[in-house]
Amino acid sequence: xxxxxxxxxxxxxxxxxxxxxxxxxxxxxxxxxxxxxxxxxxxxxxxxxxxxxxxxxxxxxxxxxxxxxxxxxxxxxxxxxxxxxxxxxxxxxxxxxxxxxxxxxxxxxxxxxxxxxx
Amino acid sequence: xxxxxxxxxxxxxxxxxxxxxxxxxxxxxxxxxxxxxxxxxxxxxxxxxxxxxxxxxxxxxxxxxxxxxxxxxxxxxxxxxxxxxxxxxxxxxxxxxxxxxxxxxxxxxxxxxxxxxx
Numbered sequence: 001x002x003x004x005x006x007x008x009x010x011x012x013x014x015x016x017x018x019x020x021x022x023x024x025x026x027x028x029x030x031x032x033x034x035x036x037x038x039x040x041x042x043x044x045x046x047x048x049x050x051x052x053x054x055x056x057x058x059x060x061x062x063x064x065x066x067x068x069x070x071x072x073x074x075x076x077x078x079x080x081x082x083x084x085x086x087x088x089x090x091x092x093x094x095x096x097x098x099x100x101x102x103x104x105x106x107x108x109x110x111x112x113x114x115x116x117x118x
Numbered sequence: 119x120x121x122x123x124x125x126x127x128x129x130x131x132x133x134x135x136x137x138x139x140x141x142x143x144x145x146x147x148x149x150x151x152x153x154x155x156x157x158x159x160x161x162x163x164x165x166x167x168x169x170x171x172x173x174x175x176x177x178x179x180x181x182x183x184x185x186x187x188x189x190x191x192x193x194x195x196x197x198x199x200x201x202x203x204x205x206x207x208x209x210x211x212x213x214x215x216x217x218x219x220x221x222x223x224x225x226x227x228x229x230x231x232x233x234x235x236x
Contacts, residue, residue: 038234038235038236039236042236054187054190054191054194054206055191055194055195055200057187057188057191058188059188061184061188062180062181062184062185062187062188063180063181063184064184065183065184065187065188066179066180066181066182066183066184066185067180067184069172069175069180069183069208070175070176070177070179070180070183072172073172073173073175076172076173076210077173081213082173082210082211083211084211084212084213085209085210085211085212085213085214085215085216086210086211086213086214087207087208087209087210087213087214087215087236088172088207088208088209088210089205089206089207089235089236090187090205090206091203091205091206091231091235092194092200092203092204092205092206093200093201093202093203093204094202094203094230095199095202095203095204095205095227095228095229095230095231096203096204096205096227096231097203097205097230097231097232097233097235098203106235106236108235108236109213109214110213111213112212112213112215113209113213113214113215113236114215114232114236115215116156117156117207117209117215117224117226118156118157118160118205118207118224118226118231118232
């Protein structure tokens with residue numbers, strides 16, 4: 001099992017080797033501000049274990065994947081957007097627009113999301 | 119614990135009382151085609167248990183939430199978009215653009231997703 005990739009920017013943030021404005025950290029998940037926000041609230045949530053994308057997720061990863069969403073819920077509440085609403089996005093591969101090859105959830109809010117989505 | 123809402127269209131689909139083109143079903147998750155697709159592939163994945171949104175998710179829901187994503191991965195593979203890529207979206211509340219108040223994941227692919235997202 002690969003737990004960290006030395007060339008992965010998110011692994012470096014998780015390890016404290018690259019700067020980030022961290023909002024949450026437990027043994028499974030780290031959350032930090034996106035440096036290129038697309039909305040007033042734009043937080044990234046990543047598993048601490050290096051996992052390239054949803055395509056690599058197995059049944060053993062389900063609890064960790066679920067944790068990403070309960071942490072996102074808590075952060076949305078902490079940042080005051082739980083009631084106004086928010087969008088959670090995971091991009092996979094080229095068509096999905098995935099830029100960093102370490103699975104991550106975008107938590108986006110503070111404005112109305114666009115319609116149609118995607 | 120509310121397990122089904124008689125007025126919820128997704129609960130009615132899960133119960134087989136409303137029509138849908140179902141792609142997957144286990145004891146936790148049901149997946150079916152979105153009737154208003156925004157891309158060549160647009161599948162909805164829902165927990166069988168009625169849960170209004172991510173705002174209502176608790177630690178006990180983490181395994182179920184994780185299952186939504188491993189099932190999405192499998193469906194993306196089955197539909198031939200795992201390698202080309204896809205976007206997974208959960209909308210919550212007004213700003214998120216949530217329409218049906220039963221938590222659901224949108225699996226969208228078959229074309230390039232828009233940038234910036236959200």
